[in-house]
Amino acid sequence: MKAVIIDDELKARSVLKTLIKEECPKIKQIKEADDLLSGIQHIREFQPELVFLDIEMPEYSGLEILDFLTEEEVNFQIIFTTAYNHYAIEAFKLNAVDYLLKPIDSEELKDAIDKAEKLIGNKDLHKKLNELKTSLSESNFKKIGLPNSNGIKFVDFNDIIMLEADGMYTKVSTTNEEVLVSKPLKFFVDTLSRINTFYRPHRSYLVNLTYLREYVKKDGGYIVMENNKSVSISKDKKEEFLAIVQSI
Template identity: 35%
Template sequence: MRPRALIVDDEAPAREELRYLLEEVGQVQVVGEATNGEEALLLLRSLDYDLVLLDVRMPGGSGLDVAAALQEHPHRPKVIFTTAYPDHAVEAFDLSAADYLVKPFDADRLRRALDRALTGGAERAEAGERAPEARAGVSEVEPLVRIPVQKDGRTVLVDGASIVYAAADRGYTSLKLADERLLVSFSLNELERRLRGHFFRTHRAYLVNLDHVREMVPDFRGALVLVMNDRQRSRVEVSRRHARELRRRFGM
């Protein structure tokens, strides 16, 4: 039996288009539609759905309000946001959304979102996906999260494991990946809360993924400089205040 899906959107053409795409993809069966947040919660109380496809801006409670209410639902369905507004992605992922689709999107993009929502969690559990164990003395931690980034009019989900380091500079925060740098709307403090585990605050301006440290170079002041394993072999400062704890994390 295919997973049961609920479509929530206040515009009839949008519901029809989404139902058409879901039928084309064929991974779920649509067994309900709601035109606003109030109707959606009423349906969700009367039937256990596996997936909810939520618009954001609607009368009778926004999609974000519905997703927040689902946090306490005994049979919490997966949530995919389908919206014309890209500016709520951060709030959506804070509510554990499986994906955030900005209209218009096609069947292939919807299929990827459904794969992530319906099989991603099971695959991760089966594979035991966690941050890599105790490399250089770093203990096992919780899985890393994905960070939503606006890029070329799209919301791109950046896997925490691919982030080499994050840096704050002149009012901006950037994510340094292996061969590119992306600006994000999060402060460094917010990223530190989201990127737990192998990430370490080396300095007030840097948050480093310890899995990407290539070398540790001491300086004459008792501080450290980290050489990272990105293409540019970036160098990241470690303040004296944090150097001792970092050495401990690496078992030194």
């Protein structure tokens, strides 16, 4: 069998590839991609039987794979690799779509591959993925996974005060602590865009307007959050920002 791993994190891809080689010798060839579009190119050229697909990636979510492939091109099985919380996991179970929860367990990996192998050639994956997207968009899960040295910490959206870009990392300030996460700010912008209390006043910041303390006009205009941090407002965002806060 052939497989493609699509995950934006190099470490996650390396760990999964090692586990596959150790536990699943029937998979002889493995290609890797660090974003969805590169992964789709591998799928078209490599024609794998299995695709290990991360959900939370910058630019495009793994769930958007159907936006780039026709139903005829989906002739493989997908095993999602995810750090989603338990609300979303229920959606996976409901729609009979297989997943591996990070950090990945070797026994669960073997079981998932065995299950997927039996379904190769099954043509209902396209329908299942569409149903999964609908279930996830309608679900009430309100937490996000923040990778750390111990694993993944799940934080309620409502407890996030602000996020600040730090190169390819992001400083996440919550009501309890500040965490440096190995994800770019754009990842969080894409993930939290469906929540109307989050706003991006500047390319380097994403703030939760629930924790807005004050707006200061001087120095071009900036805002102060409840954690006493000041956040700049881009010139092209000032008018939009003022309109939003006046409507709160």
